[in-house]
Amino acid sequence: MFDYVLRRLLQLVPTFFGATLLAFLVIQLAPGDFVTRLELDPTQDRESIARLRQQLGLDQPLPVQYAKWLSGILQGYLGLSLSYKTDVWNVIGPRILNSMVLVVLATLMIYLIAIPIGVYSAIYKYTWPDRIFTVLAFLGLAIPNFFFGLIMLFLAVWLNDLTDMRLLPIGGMTNEFLHLGNMTRAAQVLFPFALLGALVYGGLFWWRARRRQAATFGIWLGLVLFGMSALLLLAPLLQGPSLPERLPYTESPLWARVTNVLWHAFPVVIVVGTSGLAGLMRVMRGQMLDVLSQDYIRTARAKGLSERVVIYKHALRNAVIPFIAGIGGLLPGLIGGAGLVEVVMAWPGITPALLEAISAIDVYVIMGLITITTVLLMIGNLLSDLLLAWVDPRIRYS
């Protein structure tokens, strides 16, 4: 086992050099450089454009530029951003964190909803709920994310009009000022909805589960939702009455800042999560159907094991194996961010920064993001291989 890990780690080295060199070449293959757009500015003269190129080192041959960048990387320095004149890490670091908020929440949402629904759909295939889930899944897959984001924005404007309250945010990640009183009121409005949602969700499983086993997931999920909304409601009460109604974000108490970010994240996570949710739901259903038709399940049932044990102990354990393999892809996904939705909904994540860097040809910001993604992808792959070995008895590395 140790040998295997060591071998894999050693293999990462040439892969890393190859990947970054390739990325560097591809970026440089695009016409123009960071300074090109200045050439269309009538107030710029030739000398200052040439001098700028020289100052930024863009006039040097490509191998020299790559070597310089590489020597920085080996010392843990990602380079100097051409447009921000600061360490690349300062540019992308905060963005990565912001994106992670979205991706972690969306992943949680996807796993928490997709797996139970997939299992449910497989057990009760071709029933009405299954068909409804199928239609929803295809809808979720069919609507492009950025477009859904736009719809969500205008839905928010419309909903806020309708209720004359700030139920949903209009883009962004934080408010400049937090109206603490409003937040308590919003929590009061949201609380019954969350409660209702939890009850309906749990009840649905309860009602459909003839032998009660599928209901466990539903009730559990319902409890989580209920608990979350209760926290939202109670947190402000714990603070006591001494706080002013309106505070700048940076001076607000932690619970207010966290709930504010969560509030802003809510519609974005729904948008980001939908397509992933839809896909995963179908995969889970297929996996589960596949496993349920296996011989050992029939054997287990014939032996008189209870349906609960058959499904959750034997079938589910085998059905989730591909999901565990997918965890490797999750790490770079965390860095990759949530894509164009971030641009549309003004979430200060990675994608807006990356798009900006690409259109400005800010080489080192792009390279920095690629490097971090590459490293994480490699580590993630290694991790998922190890996890697979641990979960799947058919795989052994020693």
Next chain:
Amino acid sequence: MLALVGAALAQPKVFRGTEIGRPGGAYRVTAISDPRTWNPFVARETSSTDIIALFLPYLTAYDPYTQAPEGRLARSWEVRNNGLTVIFRLREGARWSDGQPITADDVIFSATVHADPQVNSNSRSSFILDGQPIRWTKVDQYTVRADFPKPYAPALIQGWYIVPRHIFEPAYRAGVQRLQTLWNLDTPPAQIVSGGPFRLESYVKGERVVLVRNPNYWGVDERNNPVAYLERYTVQIVPDLNAQLARFLAGDADTFAAANADQVAQVLERIRAGRLRAEIFPNVDVTLGTNFIVFNWNNKDPFKANLFRQVKFRRAMAHLMDKKSMIEVALGGLGQPQWSPISIPNKAFFTDDVPKYEFNPQRAQQLLAELGFRTRNRDGWLVNSEGRVLEFNLFTNQGNTVRERIAQIFRDEARKIGVKVEYRPIDFNELVRQLTSPAADGTREFDAILIGLTGGIEPAFSRNVWELDGSLHMWNLGVGGKRPANVEPFEVLIDNLMRRGATTLDQAQRRQIYVQFQRVVAENLPIIYTVAPAYNPARLTRLGGMFPREQINSIVGQAPYIETVFAKE
């Protein structure tokens, strides 16, 4: 006691707003991207300079009512030596937000750094005139003197930022690298010293920049109340135009510039429904930016190079511009046709009295026939007596939908009379490369390009386009900063006019020069202008101190000064 003396000595600038306002309140705008730096020597894009302008002073600027120069940090100035010397007197008693006085030393130091070729400031062109430096010297603590190698008309518009010397000088001494990393986005806002109406309070990356009133600012209103009135100025970063609209519709942003008719309609609908207390002014002016087609006179193909040099050919192409359809289709019905190089909002120099080649395909056909293209071949394309097809390719930058549509309309009209136009959108940088980099023999690859330039208020700042050795003399570009090998008489005339315009000081004479310049360009069409997009500003009615409809223009914006904008509630 000392403080009292200081106040008595202060010579504040009086900002004449549209009405007397009241202090307090916040102003919230949206920006499409993050600032890149707070350092004026590094800043190269408006996302940075728009914010820097709120906290760093400059000597002079344009009077928003007359567009003539007016003093800002400079209280007054005096032109001597037939315009070779300008003496600026600064406001005594002006102070930085950290309490230090703003003096001639700050101005001279800033000028020195801006002019330093190593620093490569974006404002450097304000410090050289035809290759010779402009000399800045200190006369006394509140007087600076600028000596020009020859009279320079834009001399009075010194839009470069003045920095506090006591902060920047140590870094400058430590080297250019140190200077360039000073005041970057990771600098704590409290360390950024202000000499303008606001000072930085906080910056959250990708989210917002917050500025607050600078209590040490040297501006007052007509009743001697201190300005700015506003307590806070917030720039929210919203990278998507539709999301910006949503913010405005929700009342979360105070101003918005609608990009097209659809957005105008959405704002109007919401105002009519009573859900938004705002005003919108569709098509109240056009933006400064231009869109034009330029033909390559240095074409690799001598036949094409010669063809594009024929003024009859260019006039024929101009007659094919269906500007009405372009406004309808490309600009959604809001915009104006443009005929000459000076932007329409630039009232001080713009003239409408220029030769116009209106949309007229028959006339275009006739002109092309005079150039020998009389018959059509089997495929329906115009050919000359040697059987050469009248064809060229037309590029524009990918992703700019307005330009893409303008190009398509032009291509379709050209095809109708048998001119074969191969239209293709390509990458912006590739476009710039083809346009600005001639081969060693002076030839360039492209045939025609549809592109634009951001116009400015001062015509002399576009000398790089019009003078023969300019780096953007794009229809007939010389190699290595030299004049092109073959020039037409009208190019020499334009070159001459531009040089005179920049060195004439009398405002009436300057206008005459630039009127003639516009006529020569419009007649000879080295650049064929298309249509200018509309400026459709909107604002919440809670704002006071804004321009009434008839005074709004795209150069100044919706309010004369940010200092005199205030919140009514």
